[in-house]
Amino acid sequence: MRNADKGLEMIVVGIDVGSKNIKIVALRDGEVAARVNVSSGFDQAESARVGLEKAAAELGIGFDQFDFAVATGVGRKAVAFADHVLTEVAADARGAVELDPEARTVIDVGADEARAIRIDGGGKVLDFAVNEKCAAGAGAFVEAMSRALEVSLETFGEISLESTESIPMNAQCTVFAESEVVSLIHSNTAQKDIARAVHDSMAGRVSAMVRRAGLHGVVVIGGGVAHNVGFVKALKDTLDVAELRVLPHPEYLGALGAALVAADKAAEGASIADEA
Numbered sequence: 001m002r003n004a005d006k007g008l009e010m011i012v013v014g015i016d017v018g019s020k021n022i023k024i025v026a027l028r029d030g031e032v033a034a035r036v037n038v039s040s041g042f043d044q045a046e047s048a049r050v051g052l053e054k055a056a057a058e059l060g061i062g063f064d065q066f067d068f069a070v071a072t073g074v075g076r077k078a079v080a081f082a083d084h085v086l087t088e089v090a091a092d093a094r095g096a097v098e099l100d101p102e103a104r105t106v107i108d109v110g111a112d113e114a115r116a117i118r119i120d121g122g123g124k125v126l127d128f129a130v131n132e133k134c135a136a137g138a139g140a141f142v143e144a145m146s147r148a149l150e151v152s153l154e155t156f157g158e159i160s161l162e163s164t165e166s167i168p169m170n171a172q173c174t175v176f177a178e179s180e181v182v183s184l185i186h187s188n189t190a191q192k193d194i195a196r197a198v199h200d201s202m203a204g205r206v207s208a209m210v211r212r213a214g215l216h217g218v219v220v221i222g223g224g225v226a227h228n229v230g231f232v233k234a235l236k237d238t239l240d241v242a243e244l245r246v247l248p249h250p251e252y253l254g255a256l257g258a259a260l261v262a263a264d265k266a267a268e269g270a271s272i273a274d275e276a
């Protein structure tokens with residue numbers, strides 16, 4: 001990536017390399033100028049390059065004309081052209097406090113992993129917990145269950161809000177849970193009640209993780225699963241909080257945090273150059 005030139009606008013980028021999707025946020029002089037979401041595919045490095053080229057095209061610049069690039073996510077080390085790598089926890093914390101300065105407990109639920117982070121008013125990480133061993137606490141779990149019910153993911157979230165029945169799900173992994181859902185279908189259990197049971201089960205796992213990190217102050221949620229209204233309600237109820245704030249463009253939380261760190265580092269580099 002190029003170095004910032006004195007007098008020119010500063011354009012930086014954050015790249016969140018997830019197991020399913022790669023999210024990219026580009027900042028121009030501190031403002032979001034582009035958001036790009038591409039499939040991770042089999043070659044994360046190549047997919048990240050394709051996503052970055054799309055972001056660059058939206059900005060009207062070349063692929064190598066970003067002042068600084070920071071990569072985060074499970075595949076962050078695959079992005080060889082990044083100037084710096086950042087943990088998912090640090091990226092989430094930075095992005096969350098930027099989007100909501102009142103945030104003190106940050107929850108990020110993606111396709112295959114969920115995180116809970118306790119932060120202070122400056123976005124410093126005080127403690128965190130990660131659920132990375134079981135997809136039953138992440139988005140892939142809900143996707144699998146919605147397929148079992150043969151409804152769209154959006155519909156799956158919406159119909160669960162109509163349920164008035166609480167049905168416990170005992171399965172501890174996606175494979176067994178899917179079998180349990182099939183059994184409920186065969187016993188003529190209403191779709192809305194099954195959907196609620198799935199969300200309640202997932203919310204129980206995520207809430208336990210949140211409590212390990214420390215539930216404190218204003219609670220916010222990011223990650224793609226934050227778009228699922230059924231899960232958000234189930235998690236709010238399980239945590240027993242007055243409010244669970246869904247962050248804007250939640251799936252880009254990590255990428256935004258990485259981009260903000262990129263802006264800091266680009267500014268530091270420019271300051272050093274000016275001093276020299």
